[in-house]
Amino acid sequence: MPLVNFTNREITCKLVYYGAGRCGKTTNLLYIHGRVPEQRRGNMVSLATQSDRTLFFDFLPLELGMISGFTTRFQLYTVPGQVYYNATRRLVLQGADGVVFVVDSQARRFDDNVESFQNLQENLLDQGVDIRSLPLVLQYNKQDLPPDLIFAPPDLDDAFNFRGVPSLPADALHGTGVFETLKTLSGLVLQRLAARPPGS
Amino acid sequence: MTDFETFMLDAANRPAAAAARAVANASGMPYAPLVVVGPPGSGKTELLRGIAGLVRESHPGAVVELLTLDALAERYRSALLVARTEAFRGELFGAELVLMDDFERLARHPDCQGFVADLLDARRAAGKEIVLALSIAPDQLTGLDARLVRRLAEGTPVQLSLPGPEARLAILRRRLEDSPDALPDPVVRAVADAAFPSMRDYTGAVARLVAFQEASALPLSATDALMLIGAPGADLVPASPAPSPEIDEFGSFLSEVEASLSEQVDRWRRRVGEAVLRWGGEGLSTRRLEAQLSDESPGDPEQLLARYETDALEIQALAREAAELAPDLAGAQVFRDPDQIAAARAIVAQARHRSGPLSAPLPQYRWDDIAEGPTTRLPMLAARDIVEEPGRRYSPLIIVGQSGTGKTHLLHGLGNALVGRGVAPAACLGAHAFAAEVEALADPEALAAWRLRYRWVGALLVDDIHLLAGSPRAQEELQLLVGELLEGGRQMVFSSVFPLEELPGLDHRLLGRLQGGLVVELPPPDREVRLAVVKRLLSGTAAAQDAALADYLGSRPADSVRAVQGLVQRVLGEAAAQGVAPSPALAREVLEAIELGPARGSRRSGALRSSGILSPGIGLVRSREKMIDTWPGVADRLIGDLR
Numbered sequence: 001m002p003l004v005n006f007t008n009r010e011i012t013c014k015l016v017y018y019g020a021g022r023c024g025k026t027t028n029l030l031y032i033h034g035r036v037p038e039q040r041r042g043n044m045v046s047l048a049t050q051s052d053r054t055l056f057f058d059f060l061p062l063e064l065g066m067i068s069g070f071t072t073r074f075q076l077y078t079v080p081g082q083v084y085y086n087a088t089r090r091l092v093l094q095g096a097d098g099v100v101f102v103v104d105s106q107a108r109r110f111d112d113n114v115e116s117f118q119n120l121q122e123n124l125l126d127q128g129v130d131i132r133s134l135p136l137v138l139q140y141n142k143q144d145l146p147p148d149l150i151f152a153p154p155d156l157d158d159a160f161n162f163r164g165v166p167s168l169p170a171d172a173l174h175g176t177g178v179f180e181t182l183k184t185l186s187g188l189v190l191q192r193l194a195a196r197p198p199g200s
Numbered sequence: 201m202t203d204f205e206t207f208m209l210d211a212a213n214r215p216a217a218a219a220a221r222a223v224a225n226a227s228g229m230p231y232a233p234l235v236v237v238g239p240p241g242s243g244k245t246e247l248l249r250g251i252a253g254l255v256r257e258s259h260p261g262a263v264v265e266l267l268t269l270d271a272l273a274e275r276y277r278s279a280l281l282v283a284r285t286e287a288f289r290g291e292l293f294g295a296e297l298v299l300m301d302d303f304e305r306l307a308r309h310p311d312c313q314g315f316v317a318d319l320l321d322a323r324r325a326a327g328k329e330i331v332l333a334l335s336i337a338p339d340q341l342t343g344l345d346a347r348l349v350r351r352l353a354e355g356t357p358v359q360l361s362l363p364g365p366e367a368r369l370a371i372l373r374r375r376l377e378d379s380p381d382a383l384p385d386p387v388v389r390a391v392a393d394a395a396f397p398s399m400r401d402y403t404g405a406v407a408r409l410v411a412f413q414e415a416s417a418l419p420l421s422a423t424d425a426l427m428l429i430g431a432p433g434a435d436l437v438p439a440s441p442a443p444s445p446e447i448d449e450f451g452s453f454l455s456e457v458e459a460s461l462s463e464q465v466d467r468w469r470r471r472v473g474e475a476v477l478r479w480g481g482e483g484l485s486t487r488r489l490e491a492q493l494s495d496e497s498p499g500d501p502e503q504l505l506a507r508y509e510t511d512a513l514e515i516q517a518l519a520r521e522a523a524e525l526a527p528d529l530a531g532a533q534v535f536r537d538p539d540q541i542a543a544a545r546a547i548v549a550q551a552r553h554r555s556g557p558l559s560a561p562l563p564q565y566r567w568d569d570i571a572e573g574p575t576t577r578l579p580m581l582a583a584r585d586i587v588e589e590p591g592r593r594y595s596p597l598i599i600v601g602q603s604g605t606g607k608t609h610l611l612h613g614l615g616n617a618l619v620g621r622g623v624a625p626a627a628c629l630g631a632h633a634f635a636a637e638v639e640a641l642a643d644p645e646a647l648a649a650w651r652l653r654y655r656w657v658g659a660l661l662v663d664d665i666h667l668l669a670g671s672p673r674a675q676e677e678l679q680l681l682v683g684e685l686l687e688g689g690r691q692m693v694f695s696s697v698f699p700l701e702e703l704p705g706l707d708h709r710l711l712g713r714l715q716g717g718l719v720v721e722l723p724p725p726d727r728e729v730r731l732a733v734v735k736r737l738l739s740g741t742a743a744a745q746d747a748a749l750a751d752y753l754g755s756r757p758a759d760s761v762r763a764v765q766g767l768v769q770r771v772l773g774e775a776a777a778q779g780v781a782p783s784p785a786l787a788r789e790v791l792e793a794i795e796l797g798p799a800r801g802s803r804r805s806g807a808l809r810s811s812g813i814l815s816p817g818i819g820l821v822r823s824r825e826k827m828i829d830t831w832p833g834v835a836d837r838l839i840g841d842l843r
Contacts, residue, residue, distance in 0.1 A: 011461070035449050040450070064454055067461045072457065072461065179449040183453050183456050183457075186453070186457050187456065
């Protein structure tokens with residue numbers, strides 16, 4: 001997917017929310033969807049099971065309008081978190097310009113987070129993408145839960161953020177940290193515009 | 201960030217900034233004058249200072265005069281009082297760059313208007329730049345004399361508007377460069393974001409805040425600062441609760457995206473700006489890049505830069521090649537403009553054509569070897585004038601003379617002398633070769649290429665022009681060529697056996713062209729010429745120092761240089777055959793024995809070719825076949841005749 005298309009004067013950014021099942025990826029998108037003016041957002045496509053787990057993926061297109069002469073749009077995706085949907089995850093991850101890795105801060109989900117994070121790296125490697133070269137933001141979700149049930153952001157940083165990428169605490173259900181996460185990732189992705197060969 | 205880059209931050213001010221940079225770099229033709237028009241406080245003075253600063257930085261010794269019109273008027277009047285107007289005039293006329301601020305105030309100084317008009321005229325005539333800054337458009341100026349109005353109208357106007365927030369911020373930060381901690385950066389940013397009508401208000405506000413901060417122990421906040429300076433934007437500072445989270449969150453996200461994206465686009469603009477500086481500094485036109493800078497919706501800057509760089513490198517290579525092929529092309533404007541790459545390629549292609557190998561003067565005919573005698577003074581005088589001033593004195597020069605009188609030697613020797621003087625290329629060839637070249641041109645394309653080659657010659661020398669009689673096409677081409685070379689001030693020399701008026705079978709238009717030149721006659725060699733030729737031929741032989749032999753040979757009658765050569769060769773050959781040194785006695789024996797030949801009964805003496813030796817009735821060649829008079833019988837003689 002072209003990030004910057006000078007011929008059509010379009011900039012399209014594909015941002016993927018990645019993480020273990022039920023960590024809050026879809027909740028992030030739903031919150032964003034709810035705060036975006038109607039004329040700016042497309043229909044959110046969400047294929048979910050009866051148990052509210054994402055079966056395929058969520059897709060939320062955002063039309064940001066004309067910025068610096070470019071029609072700018074962001075496409076937000078989530079991947080299904082469940083282990084057995086890895087093929088879908090790979091598909092969604094293809095051509096991603098940036099990834100939000102949503103960490104479920106609950107202590108009991110720690111191993112799932114670790115497994116999903118490793119799965120992210122593997123899937124990126126499969127596509128020939130070094131995670132170090134891809135804009136990545138860690139979101140420590142569910143920080144609104146009682147402290148005895150969750151890990152604090154510094155503890156989660158110790159566990160996941162060994163590369164020193166931006167990390168933000170969040171409560172996606174109530175919106176805390178949702179737009180901050182999106183802003184941070186967008187900033188990283190847009191910073192790379194000048195470094196990438198145009199038209200690529 | 202330099203001043204120009206500051207102005208580059210605003211699309212509306214980029215043309216003005218680019219023009220200012222061109223002035224500072226002295227690249228391109230002078231604007232003569234550059235007229236910067238902008239409302240008060242739009243940064244005109246800032247721009248003029250930027251130009252002056254850049255010139256002083258890049259050319260430390262350069263004299264740059266930056267002055268307001270009031271200051272100029274004051275200096276002019278002071279100079280008048282002490283009778284130093286000429287010195288003052290010299291200062292302004294001679295400065296590398298003159299920048300005049302508040303030019304509209306000239307209307308208040310009518311006594312200076314004549315002086316300023318003279319200054320504009322003189323600098324324009326000298327190709328020196330002058331920049332004028334006005335706060336109102338030139339066509340709305342009143343109270344100026346007509347000459348000044350006309351000069352302003354002939355200048356190049358560029359608009360300058362109040363810088364945008366980013367540019368204002370950069371300007372304010374630069375003002376604080378000397379004391380970077382004088383104000384917290386958020387305060388500077390808040391001032392830059394306020395809505396004052398002119399740049400002076402912004403710089404004044406910052407000065408007031410710096411003074412306030414120095415007196416205050418606590419660091420100023422942006423809100424306090426705006427209240428202190430009474431900024432028009434101060435009441436916009438959010439004092440009320442934030443808007444609803446729905447709008448705020450997305451709006452904030454959107455503005456961050458806009459800021460990030462704009463920064464990237466501006467980064468490209470900076471790259472383009474850097475390329476403008478780099479290539480402009482190398483003397484190339486950067487119009488294409490500057491157009492991109494002033495475009496609100498630019499194309500792909502990477503592609504633009506890559507294409508421009510490719511073109512720039514190619515045009516530099518073409519310029520180098522053109523300079524080698526044809527020095528007169530060096531420095532041509534087309535080789536400074538990558539937008540004219542196609543024209544540059546075509547010119548170099550032409551230069552390659554025209555530098556194709558032409559028939560050069562034969563090296564054995566040396567200019568220094570040409571012998572001169574009393575009868576050849578006139579042709580030699582003309583030849584020397586031609587060598588001295590090719591194409592200016594006698595072009596074409598027509599050398600008329602009998603066969604063997606030295607026309608070819610003079611023609612080629614002249615060609616070699618012209619080449620030695622740097623006239624290149626010199627095409628020197630016989631008329632038959634010229635005609636053969638023309639006859640061989642099968643198609644119009646070949647003809648065009650052939651014409652191109654000859655059109656650019658530095659000199660054209662054609663021997664035995666009478667031989668063109670049988671080739672009307674060659675005559676036609678020569679007639680066209682002569683016309684073009686005459687217009688180009690190129691030197692032409694032709695030789696002919698017949699006088700022009702007696703030239704048979706030549707087109708009257710060609711004859712007309714030739715008759716416009718100087719016709720000189722090369723007579724049979726006189727004694728001095730013969731002696732010189734003999735001495736040259738004997739040099740390097742055993743008889744080189746034998747003055748008596750040279751004198752004897754030079755005194756022998758001969759109607760052509762070729763005949764003189766024959767005499768010498770005969771004596772040298774006989775000496776070699778006998779194994780003796782050449783001597784007057786031997787020469788006398790050889791040559792006078794030949795002259796006695798008719799007495800021994802040669803039958804066909806009158807009919808034989810004499811090679812110019814004035815000894816009628818002799819058999820000249822010591823070929824056994826020709827020496828039939830020594831054969832015994834009539835039948836043998838008959839056989840000899842039949843051969």
